[in-house]
Amino acid sequence: MDIVVFGAGSLGSLLGGVLAREHDVTLVGRDPHVSAVRDAGLRVEGAFEATTTPDATTDGTDLSGDVALVTVKAFDTAEAASALATGDFDAVCSLQNGMGNEETLADALDCEILAGTATCGAIRQAPGVVECTGRGEIVVGAADGGDSPIAESLAAAFDAVGFDCEAVADMPRRLWAKLAVNAGINAVTALARVDNGALLSGDANDLARAAARETARVARARDVSLSNREAVARVEAVAEGTATNTSSMRQDVEAERRTEVDAINGYVVDAACEARRELDLDVPVNRTLTSLLRAWEDGAGVRES
Ligand SMILES: NC(=O)C1=CN([C@@H]2O[C@H](COP(=O)(O)OP(=O)(O)OC[C@H]3O[C@@H](n4cnc5c(N)ncnc54)[C@H](OP(=O)(O)O)[C@@H]3O)[C@@H](O)[C@H]2O)C=CC1
Numbered sequence: 001m002d003i004v005v006f007g008a009g010s011l012g013s014l015l016g017g018v019l020a021r022e023h024d025v026t027l028v029g030r031d032p033h034v035s036a037v038r039d040a041g042l043r044v045e046g047a048f049e050a051t052t053t054p055d056a057t058t059d060g061t062d063l064s065g066d067v068a069l070v071t072v073k074a075f076d077t078a079e080a081a082s083a084l085a086t087g088d089f090d091a092v093c094s095l096q097n098g099m100g101n102e103e104t105l106a107d108a109l110d111c112e113i114l115a116g117t118a119t120c121g122a123i124r125q126a127p128g129v130v131e132c133t134g135r136g137e138i139v140v141g142a143a144d145g146g147d148s149p150i151a152e153s154l155a156a157a158f159d160a161v162g163f164d165c166e167a168v169a170d171m172p173r174r175l176w177a178k179l180a181v182n183a184g185i186n187a188v189t190a191l192a193r194v195d196n197g198a199l200l201s202g203d204a205n206d207l208a209r210a211a212a213r214e215t216a217r218v219a220r221a222r223d224v225s226l227s228n229r230e231a232v233a234r235v236e237a238v239a240e241g242t243a244t245n246t247s248s249m250r251q252d253v254e255a256e257r258r259t260e261v262d263a264i265n266g267y268v269v270d271a272a273c274e275a276r277r278e279l280d281l282d283v284p285v286n287r288t289l290t291s292l293l294r295a296w297e298d299g300a301g302v303r304e305s
């Protein structure tokens, strides 16, 4: 397959580096990472081991391929979509966390929009080097649900290089289930500065479960079938499966970067407000986590108004 990975940070470099074992991959990223990949290839360490030589560029315009994977942070999706719109793809697939990315891509692009979720753990350690801290699972499918031959081909492309990837027909529900996982894990691990596994017990466990239950309630208010029990079970299964991971939001806070809180806990708060008039829906845990993260972003000077 001919694959563009737009956003060669932690996740994008892991996926692109491993996909380049078998496929034609172009990474879109920034220097000095892009120059390092061009000079010496991309080294993947940890749960995957590979050194590959994908193409790499800092210019994401006028590219083409079978599929473009979007792996920028949620607040960069609009810019990625504008750049991808100058190119030519059969499909563009968001593998980001948070909600709203697929709508942003669909507004800008003419091709098929796929959605995906990834529970891999990735940390870019140095220019040209990414560590995989957990292989996790990848799920892809049509963003609006239903069967998609190109999603099937993409899943096969991931499988061929060693990822555990499935194409599914119920992506909208899967995105809510992943939102519950991220609402439960990301903010709590970022604020408490703990690995994902710390959420399996104690106060952190109570918080993560409560954030996930609130997310499931909001999902049901939107006619998405996600029970509290499933949301909590998914949070705990991912926390256990990625116990030694530094979540992407904790990585952001530790590096003093803007977080994706608006697209995760903040999205749950906004969606609850929309549904609230009819259903008296309150989400105090997600509201508190969102406010704390936004206060931290303001204090660190990384939040854009
Ligand atoms: N890391 C992980 O383990 C996991 C991450 N995710 C999700 O995947 C997404 C990506 O996360 P992650 O990889 O950690 O994030 P990173 O910030 O490490 O990667 C995103 C990269 O995209 C680059 N970028 C953004 N806009 C452009 C542009 N216009 N042109 C070129 N490069 C651009 C950024 O550069 P710069 O920083 O200079 O702007 C950055 O290097 C997020 O939604 C995250 O929640 C999901 C599962 C696991």
Ligand SMILES: CC(C)(CO)C(=O)C(=O)O
Residues within 6 Å of the ligand: 097, 118, 119, 120, 121, 181, 182, 185, 186, 196, 238, 242, 245, 246, 247, 248, 249
């Ligand atoms: C699955 C999980 C929680 C893995 O750390 C993740 O998606 C993230 O870190 O953003």
